[in-house]
Amino acid sequence: MHFAAPAASQRWHACKSWMVARASHASSQQAARSTQQRPPPVRRRAAAAAASGEESEAAVLSCVVGIDLGTTNSAVATVEGGQPVPVPNQEGSLTTPSVVGFTADGRVLVGAPAKRQAAVNPKSTFYSVKRLIGKDYEDVQQDAARLAYSVSADEDGFAVVDCPNLEAGAGGQLYPEEVSGYVVGKLLAAAEEFAGQPVGKAVISVPAYFTDAQREATVTAGRIAGLEAVRIIREPVAAALAYGLDAQKDQTVLVFDLGGGTFDVSLLEVGGGVIEVLSTGGDANLGGDDWDAAIMQWLVEEHLKPARVDCTDPRLVANLRAAGEAAKIKLSSEERVVIRMPVGGGIEAVLTRQPFSPVLCCPLRHRL
Secondary structure, X not given: OOOOOOOOOHHHHHOHHHHHHHHHHOOHHHHHXXXXXXXXXXXXXXXXXXXXXXXXXXXXXXXXXXXXXXXXXXXXXXXXXXXXXXXXXXXXXOOEEOOEEEOOOOOEEEOHHHHHOOOOOHHHEEOOHHHOOOOEHHHOHHHHOOOOXXXXXXXXXXXXXXXXXXXXXXXXXXXXXXXXXXXXXXXXXXHHHHHOOOEEEEEEXXXXXXXXXXXXXXXXXXXXXXXXXXXXXXXXXXXXXXXXXXXOOOEEEEEEEEOOOOEEEEEEEEEOOEEEEEEEEEEOOOOHHHHHHHHHHHHHHHHXXXXXXXXXXXXXXXXXXXXXXHHHHHHOOOOEEEEEEOOOOOEEEEEEHHHXXXXXXXXXXXXX
């Protein structure tokens, strides 16, 4: 898929790399709209989501969607007849991998196509950016250490991802919200095709513990994708609504949310038509990605290092990540999985539920 997200906010204009990348990858009509000058990057947080207070007529008349912008997968839904309806993407799936790849020949791949080529293009394929969005570089170094691509700091100390396949004029860097903007843009394109009308507004769910900077960056991702209006909803509140809780009935609800990259437990008070988050806790660095990483580490320690395989090769890291995720999913329904790796003369590893559950997962379960 050749895709580019249109400009929509001052924050977008504050990201110097985005304009150059977009000019390279967008169509001529879209590129013509990206010629405006931007304020320096130092203003990028202050300018986030600073669109004018008045919404355009197109936004007022457009469709409204709900977006789950996840660490590993994202989804979009609209409302028909008072009921939420999940929207299939261009590949026919109800979920879209939160993966964006920049190819050497100038294409931008989003979702499943990007995920499929990650192993051969590891340094310019970005995933799990939700763990980086709105954060300082010093706060993401633990996560960055196990990514196949490189993460560095901009001049203000904010986390950015390094993209070798961006031309030199772009500085070869993207902010995490810019990457997320491509994912949101793909979801919006699918929603517009599904609804048969423009989509100008969206409600995007975020973890309950997200800081103001992370919320701001998420709003910016929506504006980068072309949304005129973006509202944020806490994920536990969205979960309560999705499960059909009667907001008129007084009750106390505990929401246990273990996602692809984050884990939180929230206590909600429901009643009088209002859902309020009383308290939230959890682990901002615990999710399905960590189970994948546990399998990756097991493969490295038990099979690759003894075979003297170079485990720092980004292509190998990307392959191991994909193998770990596939093995985890398969173990959900089967007792054993065979993992084959075309390195070291051909390595085959057999992982069963027995060692996986108590040995590999025990440290992770203790964090729940």
